Amino acid sequence: MDTAGEYFDDGSSFLPIDPLSINPDSLADFALFERNDTDTEGKYRFRCLLKDTTSIPRLRLLELLRAWDVVYIHRTQRQNYNEYVKNNLEFILKHEEIDDKKKSAALTRLSTDVVKESFQINFASGRECRNMVENIQHLITRAIDYISSIASLGGIAELVGHDYETHTHSIKVGWLMATFINFNQDLFPISSKSAVKEFMIQAAVAGFLHDIGKVKIPKNVINKPGQLNNLEYVIIQSHTAYSTSLLFETKLPRSFMQMILYHHENEDGSGYPKGLCRDQIPVLAKVCHIIDVFDALTSRRPYKPAKSPFEALKIMAGDNPYLETLQKFEEEARKNQRAPVTAIVRDDYEAKLRRLREREILEEEAQKRVEARMRLRDQGMSHCFNKELLKRFILTINSSDNFDLTGLL
Numbered sequence: 001m002d003t004a005g006e007y008f009d010d011g012s013s014f015l016p017i018d019p020l021s022i023n024p025d026s027l028a029d030f031a032l033f034e035r036n037d038t039d040t041e042g043k044y045r046f047r048c049l050l051k052d053t054t055s056i057p058r059l060r061l062l063e064l065l066r067a068w069d070v071v072y073i074h075r076t077q078r079q080n081y082n083e084y085v086k087n088n089l090e091f092i093l094k095h096e097e098i099d100d101k102k103k104s105a106a107l108t109r110l111s112t113d114v115v116k117e118s119f120q121i122n123f124a125s126g127r128e129c130r131n132m133v134e135n136i137q138h139l140i141t142r143a144i145d146y147i148s149s150i151a152s153l154g155g156i157a158e159l160v161g162h163d164y165e166t167h168t169h170s171i172k173v174g175w176l177m178a179t180f181i182n183f184n185q186d187l188f189p190i191s192s193k194s195a196v197k198e199f200m201i202q203a204a205v206a207g208f209l210h211d212i213g214k215v216k217i218p219k220n221v222i223n224k225p226g227q228l229n230n231l232e233y234v235i236i237q238s239h240t241a242y243s244t245s246l247l248f249e250t251k252l253p254r255s256f257m258q259m260i261l262y263h264h265e266n267e268d269g270s271g272y273p274k275g276l277c278r279d280q281i282p283v284l285a286k287v288c289h290i291i292d293v294f295d296a297l298t299s300r301r302p303y304k305p306a307k308s309p310f311e312a313l314k315i316m317a318g319d320n321p322y323l324e325t326l327q328k329f330e331e332e333a334r335k336n337q338r339a340p341v342t343a344i345v346r347d348d349y350e351a352k353l354r355r356l357r358e359r360e361i362l363e364e365e366a367q368k369r370v371e372a373r374m375r376l377r378d379q380g381m382s383h384c385f386n387k388e389l390l391k392r393f394i395l396t397i398n399s400s401d402n403f404d405l406t407g408l409l
């Protein structure tokens with residue numbers, strides 16, 4: 001789309017971008033604008049600075065890009081810009097003058113798009129599944145040096161405390177998997193530098209896709225604004241098996257498929273899908289479980305505020321004084337045990353009303369038990385995790401200044 005040289009706009013048609021994200025060696029097929037003060041009607045004047053980056057010599061362009069603090073693109077050219085960022089991702093992530101917040105924002109945007117697309121493909125087609133995994137691999141390969149570095153933890157810290165949302169959750173799990181592996185290479189069967197990189201890429205891909213099975217869970221369960229009741233809890237547990245089966249025809253290595261299948265297993269055997277414990281759980285799955293819960297606790301839900309990283313890790317590392325009661329609740333939830341509701345045998349209005357009320361009471365009761373279970377769980381979760389791995393996770397994220405975990409170690 002061709003743009004005009006000047007616009008008067010309230011600002012909603014333009015998007016601010018960092019001029020440093022423009023690679024002077026790569027053609028940008030979108031126009032750059034500057035924003036001037038508002039006129040009497042409160043509208044800004046947007047003046048075109050460059051129609052595209054081929055219109056001036058490279059050195060002059062470099063000079064200008066450094067001189068501008070912020071430039072704007074027209075909303076209609078957003079797609080061009082997104083495509084440009086995708087193609088120049090390595091340039092942006094390696095740019096020493098672009099701060100980590102902006103790098104993470106660009107990467108988050110691209111990653112969210114790619115994960116959203118993945119959740120919408122036709123899973124019946126093996127080819128589409130393989131293409132989807134290759135797309136994610138392609139993106140992560142270009143970003144792996146950044147994703148697995150301390151710098152990216154700053155980006156993760158920026159995302160902490162937001163609403164829980166499956167796509168961003170998946171991205172954070174993928175990033176943190178790669179960072180954890182980078183900082184704890186001695187735990188994994190990898191030797192050469194290139195093998196480490198490949199391992200981190202696969203781990204991040206698996207992290208991006210670990211919850212993909214949620215596409216098979218009814219929307220009203222996934223998007224329920226309150227806590228899940230026991231039946232819904234059982235339904236949602238099937239997502240680990242769905243994730244594995246949807247990715248079955250892809251080339252994701254077996255160890256990462258296991259990571260996905262077992263990322264809800266608890267150290268004491270109280271998790272799902274198989275109730276595995278200790279050494280039966282693969283290390284990658286244990287790490288993914290820690291990261292998964294850390295992100296869940298530090299995200300905001302409609303029914304509870306986000307915990308700070310410090311609070312979340314304290315809960316995760318803490319011994320639960322009510323463990324026995326909690327385990328009973330967990331067991332009940334897993335088996336979806338509910339008090340039986342007798343069938344209505346007579347077509348009697350009064351009796352029907354009474355039965356309905358009884359059912360409501362039972363459901364209220366069940367809901368109270370779910371809430372009690374969640375409250376009890378927050379008293380301590382150390383039984384869910386491997387202590388050594390949890391400690392290593394805390395040390396990993398503590399290496400970034402963006403997480404204040406003083407007093408936890």
Ligand SMILES: [Fe+2]
Nearest residue numbers: 210211263264
């Ligand atoms: Fe999950």
